[in-house]
Amino acid sequence: MEMPPLVAMVGNPNAGKSALFNALTGARQKVGNYPGVTVERHSGRLALDDGRPVELVDLPGAYSLEPSSPDERVTRDVLLGAQSGERRPDALVVVLDAANLDNHLRFAMQLIALGLPVVIALNMVDLAERDGLVLDPTVLARELGVPVVPTVAVRRRGIDTLRATLTGLVGTAAAPTAPAAPVEDIRTLQRRARALSKAATVSETPTRRWHHALDSVALHPVFGPILLVALLFVMFQAVFSWSEAPIGWIEDGFTALEAALKGMMPDGFLRSLLTDGVIAGVGAVLVFLPQILILFLFILVLEASGYMVRAAFLMDRMMAGVGLSGRAFIPLLSSFACAVPGIMATRTIEDEKDRLTTILIAPLMTCSARLPVYTIIIGAFIPARQVVPFVGLQGLVLLGLYLMGIVGAFVAALLLRRTVTKGESSGFMMEMPKYQLPRLHDVAIGLWSRAAIFLKRAGTTIALTTVVLWALLSFPQAPAGQSQVEYSVAGRIASGLEVIVRPIGFNHDIALALIPAMAAREVAVAAIGTAYAIDDTEDASGAKSLVDHLRGRWSLPTALAFLMWFVFAPQCISTIAVTRRETNGWRWPVFMLAYLFVTAYVMAGITFWLATFAGL
Numbered sequence: 062m063e064m065p066p067l068v069a070m071v072g073n074p075n076a077g078k079s080a081l082f083n084a085l086t087g088a089r090q091k092v093g094n095y096p097g098v099t100v101e102r103h104s105g106r107l108a109l110d111d112g113r114p115v116e117l118v119d120l121p122g123a124y125s126l127e128p129s130s131p132d133e134r135v136t137r138d139v140l141l142g143a144q145s146g147e148r149r150p151d152a153l154v155v156v157l158d159a160a161n162l163d164n165h166l167r168f169a170m171q172l173i174a175l176g177l178p179v180v181i182a183l184n185m186v187d188l189a190e191r192d193g194l195v196l197d198p199t200v201l202a203r204e205l206g207v208p209v210v211p212t213v214a215v216r217r218r219g220i221d222t223l224r225a226t227l228t229g230l231v232g233t234a235a236a237p238t239a240p241a242a243p244v245e246d247i248r249t250l251q252r253r254a255r256a257l258s259k260a261a262t263v264s265e266t267p268t269r270r271w272h273h274a275l276d277s278v279a280l281h282p283v284f285g286p287i288l289l290v291a292l293l294f295v296m297f298q299a300v301f302s303w304s305e306a307p308i309g310w311i312e313d314g315f316t317a318l319e320a321a322l323k324g325m326m327p328d329g330f331l332r333s334l335l336t337d338g339v340i341a342g343v344g345a346v347l348v349f350l351p352q353i354l355i356l357f358l359f360i361l362v363l364e365a366s367g368y369m370v371r372a373a374f375l376m377d378r379m380m381a382g383v384g385l386s387g388r389a390f391i392p393l394l395s396s397f398a399c400a401v402p403g404i405m406a407t408r409t410i411e412d413e414k415d416r417l418t419t420i421l422i423a424p425l426m427t428c429s430a431r432l433p434v435y436t437i438i439i440g441a442f443i444p445a446r447q448v449v450p451f452v453g454l455q456g457l458v459l460l461g462l463y464l465m466g467i468v469g470a471f472v473a474a475l476l477l478r479r480t481v482t483k484g485e486s487s488g489f490m491m492e493m494p495k496y497q498l499p500r501l502h503d504v505a506i507g508l509w510s511r512a513a514i515f516l517k518r519a520g521t522t523i524a525l526t527t528v529v530l531w532a533l534l535s536f537p538q539a540p541a542g543q544s545q546v547e548y549s550v551a552g553r554i555a556s557g558l559e560v561i562v563r564p565i566g567f568n569h570d571i572a573l574a575l576i577p578a579m580a581a582r583e584v585a586v587a588a589i590g591t592a593y594a595i596d597d598t599e600d601a602s603g604a605k606s607l608v609d610h611l612r613g614r615w616s617l618p619t620a621l622a623f624l625m626w627f628v629f630a631p632q633c634i635s636t637i638a639v640t641r642r643e644t645n646g647w648r649w650p651v652f653m654l655a656y657l658f659v660t661a662y663v664m665a666g667i668t669f670w671l672a673t674f675a676g677l
């Protein structure tokens with residue numbers, strides 16, 4: 062039996078190839094695999110206007126004929142007739158995003174130069190028009206020498222014309238084959254593409270022009286990710302450097318308060334409760350308010366400016382690579398502030414398995430509650446050295462911890478999607494909002510509500526936990542000459558726990574800190590602070606700072622293992638509670654606790670032993 066002619070859909074990623082392919086073929090589709098690679102082959106049947114059948118194949122999106130990924134290689138090889146398991150296409154439907162004409166035309170011109178019959182689908186004209194861009198397809202057709210059909214794939218607009226044009230193009234003697242032109246170098250191509258898109262522009266609003274200019278950087282396949290990483294890096298550096306002064310003020314305030322109380326009250330029980338318990342505990346957490354606010358300031362500004370969705374768009378391919386949808390990006394990003402709103406934001410993910418996976422990995426995004434723990438340990442153990450100008454070692458380590466969480470989350474997603482949450486991943490669907498200057502008022506309100514949530518936590522959960530911990534640490538009273546901490550109830554519980562955590566390099570102090578930190582991570586710092594404050598009154602050596610205590614008692618491998626533990630350990634009652642609510646039962650929160658604790662234990666152990674063997 063003779064094979065029907067083969068027509069390939071080809072174009073830049075996200076031009077709308079698959080949407081057009083679906084509109085053209087309807088339900089008559091087949092999914093297979095190209096031999097030897099993990100790239101899917103989507104094909105379907107289409108009847109031309111004169112009844113002849115053609116086979117339509119939806120090629121992976123590519124930026125050019127020079128492949129930079131397995132997907133792009135398949136696209137190139139199919140187009141050159143070099144892909145095993147595929148014939149060379151008899152004609153091409155080149156799909157362009159009208160709102161991104163200059164970038165997409167570059168590839169289109171390379172494709173036309175291949176010399177196959179080509180029809181151009183000028184897709185997404187609806188979005189272009191919404192943004193204030195009107196194009197003239199006849200100018201494009203004249204200059205490129207191939208037919209151009211405006212389409213809106215998702216509304217099926219232009220589909221009939223596209224099929225009619227294909228009918229005239231495929232297999233007929235009169236097929237207007239484009240002349241096989243020599244391929245020019247990429248710079249010339251870019252210049253021609255820009256000139257051509259300008260010529261085809263009937264009208265364009267100034268706003269749309271500068272939005273487009275911004276997008277051509279923000280969404281660029283190379284510069285886009287560089288910009289994103291640079292922004293994240295500036296954000297994390299700022300979290301450290303901008304917060305220095307306000308942290309100093311808060312610390313001074315609490316020291317003054319403590320001194321005032323000590324002056325007013327006689328030494329005793331109530332004074333110890335107030336100074337060592339409440340003030341030491343709440344103070345140790347409150348000093349991180351500046352850092353949390355700086356982090357939120359960046360997130361809020363990026364969100365309000367319209368950049369966040371671009372970042373999501375950039376991340377989409379990466380997310381798809383681990384079986385998640387682009388939609389998971391916003392919940393995961395929110396989880397950098399706090400996993401609770403992050404997990405609640407997964408409601409926008411329709412696919413149940415997608416959503417569950419996102420919930421399960423959300424706690425791996427470094428939430429603001431880890432920041433106090435990270436900063437204090439980094440401040441104590443990592444020297445404040447400049448690696449290169451403007452890049453400090455401490456900032457780099459902090460960035461590394463964030464990246465650890467992200468990589469961990471991606472690996473977890475990959476594994477989960479192959480096992481417990483197996484299933485097809487759904488596509489990305491997101492509209493680019495316009496860029497705009499963030500409104501001061503909105504950002505201020507956002508910051509205030511975040512601060513309020515944090516202060517409320519510090520005032521309730523955290524204050525209560527530290528008081529309970531103080532009580533556990535203060536009773537029973539140790540006889541003279543013995544360490545109060547060792548002798549106390551908490552000290553004895555910690556001694557039991559220490560047996561479990563000793564193999565991963567944790568000492569008694571850490572075992573002690575882990576008990577209250579199960580309720581909320583940031584309490585770990587307060588707990589260590591409280592324990593050392595109580596011990597301090599014993600040895601009467603005068604108040605040492607928490608950092609001095611840490612340096613004296615912890616080794617570097619222990620500190621690193623502790624950091625690694627905090628990247629993975631699921632120590633937050635609120636997260637567990639919201640997971641239970643969002644998944645309707647205890648099954649998934651229990652699973653989450655189990656897999657995260659095991660990972661934390663293993664990773665902290667590996668870190669400790671590697672650092673020990675490296676002689677740190």
Ligand SMILES: Nc1nc2c(ncn2[C@@H]2O[C@H](COP(=O)(O)OP(=O)(O)OP(=O)(O)O)[C@@H](O)[C@H]2O)c(=O)[nH]1
Binds near residue numbers: 074076184213215491
């Ligand atoms: N508004 C509008 N949206 C569109 C149009 N065509 C496609 N889309 C949307 O744009 C997004 C990308 O479309 P796809 O068809 O997946 O793009 P693609 O070219 O197949 O992308 P890759 O397979 O990643 O290369 C989807 O969310 C579509 O729903 C259109 O004409 N107008």
Ligand SMILES: [Mg+2]
Binds near residue numbers: 078122
């Ligand atoms: Mg596609």
